[in-house]
Amino acid sequence: MDAISFKPELKKAEITEKMTEDNLIDETIKREPVQIISNSCISEGLDGGTLGAIYELTFCSAKIASAAKAGQFVNIYLPGGDKLLPRPFGISDVEKNIVTIVFAVVGAGTDRLSKLKPEMTLDVLGPNGTGFDCLQLKKNVVLVGGGLGVPPLLLAAKQISILKEKRTISVLGYRNEPFYLDNISKYSADTYGVSEGLINLNSLYKDTGNVLDVLKIIEENQALELEDTTVLACGPKPMLVALSEWCKKNNIPSQFSLEERMGCGYGACVGCVCKVKDENGNTERKKVCKDGPVFEGSSIIWE
C-alpha cells in the first residue's frame, strides 16, 4: 500500500478543545486554491439527467492529504461570486498528494461543481472536524454506509487496515447502482452490498433491502461476535436512527458521522448544531462542523 499519512501513535483522543489543538498540523490550515486532477461521473442521475448524478472529484493538496483522518471533511468553495457558502464533503480517499471527494448533484451549487474540469483551480479549506476515533475500536469494526455516506468509509477502511488485529466488515446500502463497493471490499474481510433496486452484487447476500436487513441477518446467523464489535456509520438520518436502535439493543459502541446545513463550516457561526447528551445526561448543542461530524452514537439525541 502506498504511503498513507496516518500516524498510528495518536494519543488517546478525548473530545476536548485542547486535544484538537494538539492534533493540528504545523502549518496553518487556510482557504487555499488547489488544482483539480479529475472530475468524473460515477453514477448517472435520475432518468439520465443531471439531478442525482454522482461525481468523484480529486484535487492535489499535500497539506490536506497528510493531515486527513477518516471522518473528516473539506469545505469546497464554488467559483463565481454569487454562491458564497462552502459545500462540505467527506474525504473519501487520500493517495499521496491527491484527495478524493464524492458528491451528488442536488442543486445549483453542486451542478456547478460537477462541470469543473481538470486543471481548473478550486478553493478548499480542510481537513475539518473530528474524524472517527480509531483508537477506541474493538476487534470487529463494522462500517455501515448509506448512499453518499459510503465513499468516506473507504478512507476509514484504509486507515483501520493499518491497525493490528482488526477485522473490518462493510455493510453498504444504495438506492440504485452501487459505487465504491469494489474499492472498499479491498480493505474489508467481508463486504455486503444491498440496494433498494435489485442489482447483481458480488456479496453473500444478494437481495433488495437496506443495511439494517443485512445486519439483522448477520445477527441471526451469529456471523459476528457482537460483544467485540464497534460500528462506524455514515449515511442518511433515517438509516442512522434505525442503526442506533440496533446498536443499543445489542450493546454495541458506535460512532456516527452527522450532517447538518452549515454556514462557515469551521466553527465560528454556530449554525450547524446537533443535540447530544453529555456524561451527566445534560443536553448540549454541539457544532457538527467542529465538535463533529463524528459523535458517539449513544450520545446523539434524535429529533
Added chain:
Amino acid sequence: MGQFSKEVQLSGSKGDELLIVDLRINIAGVIWQNPVTTASGTFAANETGKYYDPKCLGAVTTKGVASTAWEGNATPRIAETYGGMLNAVGLQNPGVNAYIEGELKQLKSNDVTVIANVAGHSPNEYCEVVEKLNDTNVDMLEINVSCPNIKNGGISLGTNAKDVAELTRQIKRLTNKPVIIKLTPNVTDICEIAKAAEEAGADALSLINTLLGMKIDIRTRTPILANTTGGFSGPAIKPVAVAAVYRVANAVNIPLIGMGGIMTGEDAYEFLIAGATAVAVGTAALIDPVAPIRILKELEECCEKYGCPNDNFIRKWEKE
C-alpha cells in the same frame, strides 16, 4: 501588522511626496491600532484563533452574550442566497458568567481589545449583563438591540427610538465603559434611532445589523430556515449599509463602526469615506477565516494608493 505608521511614496505624485499612513484611531476613548474589527457572531476565539492572531486587529467583537445560557433556534439555521446568506442562529451562547471565565479571559490574556456584544430579551436582562461586564477588563460594550431573530426585545426594541433611548440611558448608568448601540436597518428611518441613541448618551454606534430575509424551498413549499425568517448578510447588502452609514454620519456626532457586506479593503475604504471611523468584517470571515486580516492589509494598500479616507485618525496624515 503592529506597525503604527509607515512612509509611503504617493502614487502618481510629482517630486518626492511622502505620505505617513497611520491607521490608529481613538474611538470613544479607546485606542485601536487600526480601524478593523470583527462583526459579532462571526468570531470565536477558539476557532478563529487557529487562523490568525486576533491581536492584529484593531479590536475583536465577540458573539452576543445574555444573562443566562441561550439554546438558540432549531436547525436549519443557515441558508445561502445570491451574494449573501441568511442566518437564524438565535444567539446560542453560554451566558455571561461562562463568557467572562472563558472567552473574555482568554482574549484579554493575549492583550486583545475586546468589544463584548450584549443580548437580552428585556431591559433587565441587558442590565444584568452590563453590570457583570462592568467589573471586568472588557474594553467596550456593544448593545445588540437589533438582532432580528429573537421574539422579545430584539426586533421590537431596535425599531423603536424611545425604547432604544431608554435602554441606553439605563445602561449608561451602570457602566463607565464605552457603550456602542448596534442599529438595525429594519426601520423606516435609521437616523431617528441613531439620534435617539446619541441623545441618550451612546458613545458610539455600529451599523448595520442584518436585514430581515427569507428563503422558500419551492419543492416542499416550506421555508428553508426552521425559524422561517432570518438575518440577511453578505456583499448583497453593502449598498444598504453604505447608505445607512452615510446618512447617520450626517445626523450624529458620535463615531460609527460601519459594517455590511465588506469583502475587500476597498469596501472597507468605502465605509470610511462614507463616514465610519471603524469597520467590522462579518460574513467575509465566515467564508474565509483570515478575511479580517486580509482586508486590513488591503485597506492599508488602499490608503497608500488613495490617501487618507477621513479625518478620524489620531494622527493627521501628513505629506512631507
